[in-house]
Amino acid sequence: MSRLNPVLAAVLFLAGASGCSPMPVQATTAATLPLSTWTATAVPTASATPSPQPTSTATPEPSPTSTSTEEPVYTPTPGPTPLGGTGKALFSLERRVDEAYQQMGVYLFDFSLGQVETIAGEGYRLQDVSPDGRYLLLSLGSELYLTRQDGSNPRLVTDRLLPYPTTAAVWTGDGKNLAWIEGTGLENRLVRCPIEGSLPGMERTTEVETGDSIPVTLHPVPGEATLVWEYGACQSGVCTRNGIRVAGIDGTLITDIPGAHHPAVSPSLFLLAYIQGGVEPQNQLTILSLEEGSSAYTITLPGNHLLDFSWSPDGKSLAVLNLERSDYSGRWFDIRTILLQAPSWTRKELMPAFGLNARVLWSPDGKNLLLSGTIQSDTEYLVEMAVLDVLRNKAATHQVPGLMSGEEVVLTGGLKWLSPYPFE
Amino acid sequence: MTRVVTRKRMIGLPLMLMAIFLVGCTGSAAGSAGASVLATQVNPPTPETGSPYPAADPAEATPSSMPGMVVQLSPEPEIVHGTATIEPAPTKSSEPTASPTPDTRLKPEEWQSWPIIPEATNRAREIYQAGLALGNDPHHFSKVGDCQSIQEAFMGFYDIPTRYTLDADRQHLKATIDQFTGSFLRDGMAVHGGFTAASPLSPMLANPDTCQPGETPLECEFRVHKPVIVFIRMEVWWEGRSAETYERYMRRIIDYAIEKGAVPILATKADNVEGDHEINLTTARLAYEYDLPLWNFWLAAQELPNRGLRDTFHISYEGWNVLSYTGLEALDSVWHGVQQTQ
Numbered sequence: 001m002s003r004l005n006p007v008l009a010a011v012l013f014l015a016g017a018s019g020c021s022p023m024p025v026q027a028t029t030a031a032t033l034p035l036s037t038w039t040a041t042a043v044p045t046a047s048a049t050p051s052p053q054p055t056s057t058a059t060p061e062p063s064p065t066s067t068s069t070e071e072p073v074y075t076p077t078p079g080p081t082p083l084g085g086t087g088k089a090l091f092s093l094e095r096r097v098d099e100a101y102q103q104m105g106v107y108l109f110d111f112s113l114g115q116v117e118t119i120a121g122e123g124y125r126l127q128d129v130s131p132d133g134r135y136l137l138l139s140l141g142s143e144l145y146l147t148r149q150d151g152s153n154p155r156l157v158t159d160r161l162l163p164y165p166t167t168a169a170v171w172t173g174d175g176k177n178l179a180w181i182e183g184t185g186l187e188n189r190l191v192r193c194p195i196e197g198s199l200p201g202m203e204r205t206t207e208v209e210t211g212d213s214i215p216v217t218l219h220p221v222p223g224e225a226t227l228v229w230e231y232g233a234c235q236s237g238v239c240t241r242n243g244i245r246v247a248g249i250d251g252t253l254i255t256d257i258p259g260a261h262h263p264a265v266s267p268s269l270f271l272l273a274y275i276q277g278g279v280e281p282q283n284q285l286t287i288l289s290l291e292e293g294s295s296a297y298t299i300t301l302p303g304n305h306l307l308d309f310s311w312s313p314d315g316k317s318l319a320v321l322n323l324e325r326s327d328y329s330g331r332w333f334d335i336r337t338i339l340l341q342a343p344s345w346t347r348k349e350l351m352p353a354f355g356l357n358a359r360v361l362w363s364p365d366g367k368n369l370l371l372s373g374t375i376q377s378d379t380e381y382l383v384e385m386a387v388l389d390v391l392r393n394k395a396a397t398h399q400v401p402g403l404m405s406g407e408e409v410v411l412t413g414g415l416k417w418l419s420p421y422p423f424e
Numbered sequence: 425m426t427r428v429v430t431r432k433r434m435i436g437l438p439l440m441l442m443a444i445f446l447v448g449c450t451g452s453a454a455g456s457a458g459a460s461v462l463a464t465q466v467n468p469p470t471p472e473t474g475s476p477y478p479a480a481d482p483a484e485a486t487p488s489s490m491p492g493m494v495v496q497l498s499p500e501p502e503i504v505h506g507t508a509t510i511e512p513a514p515t516k517s518s519e520p521t522a523s524p525t526p527d528t529r530l531k532p533e534e535w536q537s538w539p540i541i542p543e544a545t546n547r548a549r550e551i552y553q554a555g556l557a558l559g560n561d562p563h564h565f566s567k568v569g570d571c572q573s574i575q576e577a578f579m580g581f582y583d584i585p586t587r588y589t590l591d592a593d594r595q596h597l598k599a600t601i602d603q604f605t606g607s608f609l610r611d612g613m614a615v616h617g618g619f620t621a622a623s624p625l626s627p628m629l630a631n632p633d634t635c636q637p638g639e640t641p642l643e644c645e646f647r648v649h650k651p652v653i654v655f656i657r658m659e660v661w662w663e664g665r666s667a668e669t670y671e672r673y674m675r676r677i678i679d680y681a682i683e684k685g686a687v688p689i690l691a692t693k694a695d696n697v698e699g700d701h702e703i704n705l706t707t708a709r710l711a712y713e714y715d716l717p718l719w720n721f722w723l724a725a726q727e728l729p730n731r732g733l734r735d736t737f738h739i740s741y742e743g744w745n746v747l748s749y750t751g752l753e754a755l756d757s758v759w760h761g762v763q764q765t766q
Binding site: 101323326357374376 | 628637
């Protein structure tokens, strides 16, 4: 399975501890990322014994694209992710077992076929997708890999990644750098590694100045060479978040917002949306222009628990999920899907979202929203996704086949809407 | 596999959890505005602007109001000590039935004669020590319960020094109040109106602002508060609920609390909605089997008008005082007891 070029391996080895890939031997091991495909009838169930390989009846043959001898030399494609919704979502799943999150792998879901394809097996988590959609960043514990979109040709980037169920690695929006959080939870540091025109691991990493903030989660910034992270501390499997910091790629501070969380930066307008903590109920969304001298704008939304939000590709609309929950009984009612449109932030209500860990994501063509959540039947938890046509306010729902978890809660981790696949 | 949906969807919930809300703690439909309705119904205008509690005048309480805050001005100590003559005999083993010492404890079937205020058992001491070793906060206790455990109804005023007084012979309780300051006026993540024994175990009822994805209210409460003692009082009843179901979920809650090193204090309830006191009997059986403290509030309520109830389920205004006071005494007794060497 290993397709690591020997010459490249030697170079990686020489790059040694000072490079992005301090342990080149691991790169060889990494090339065994499991690859398989399945349909709804050949999928693992809750009773399946956990295996380091994805449980599937399909023979784990290399996918057609993985037979190429081409190394994943990354060259950024100018511009944002190519437009055109594809009906395919890339996501990772995690199962909550004994109060910890077990990574169940990274999958590609084709909505039209109702099929799930394994990109990487148990233990892997989706961190980010390159701006042109061709490459992935996947984590396996403290190891970070760069792979092609189908999971092939994995290359170890670092083995010091923050090993928590969080987004600890991103591509910068200009596609020229990888950034990730190194550490074990309490003494983390943020580093970046130029990637343009070369393999990661060939360049030296640079530590990004984070001041007195300990980064715990990174957030991608579309189109910009900007870093956004939440700071706090990670301990006993849980990261607490105490604020948001925005900085240039060299660490130059742009803004620091103590107490805030859930940052999302718009693709073109350089607007930062976030939730200010310590305010009850948590239904106030703040939008701040990152241009100098701007003041924050706060929008109070119906509902009392802001769950997730996503900027449209043109940066002019913000889709927000806001849960209506009874403070008295704890009962969950609707998860409202609200569309806010700049510049006046007029509000439009769409079909409600659903489930635990509800997520929303704009399609690359700006026409649809991908909604995902974990719903509970009488016997099990399962992940459901819906593609919501924003204009018509109609949704097609899809139960992700075969990824049910029995009594254990299964959740989506990373979630991305892919550009056309296979890409070429 | 794929279906087009054009109508508003509902969040999927199991039948079990749907049943939770058929009869809520309020006895009426519990809506999303429940909390604010509660506040306006219970708290009439008070002379103390900004205070979360009404004045301590029972006349201000309306019969239809939800359990409101009653200021503990002068507890009735004679109620507290009950009529029991035999104290549960602590055993040296975590398995009570395996103790070589004759088990002189009252049997679960005699639960109505169990003392109101429990003492710490040897099992409780073991759990407490394990909890300290796990890093639990010796200044924290938690509540797991329904509307009869919310801060306005249960002990919340002990975190507001101007809202209660202790009689001269009850001053020893001040040390317990001081020890657990901050835990009284707090619902935590595992107390909500309408909660049944199944509710704290459902991630679908957790607060998403505080709790991790997929985390249950019970797990969330223990993670954020790290209690050394936990009151477990699940009293809501609906038609068709069985004691077996109650017991099954209670075991999971108790097991979890023990695993996390928090001493469970179980409690009997004042009502008998089920008709045969089966829930209280089950609770006593669990306390007996696990060798845990049982706070016999049912017994304390018997001397109150209408046995401490204002309807068939809700504790009366007078009952709240006794509930909070005996709860404090139970906490005091168990907390002091678990610190003693075996």
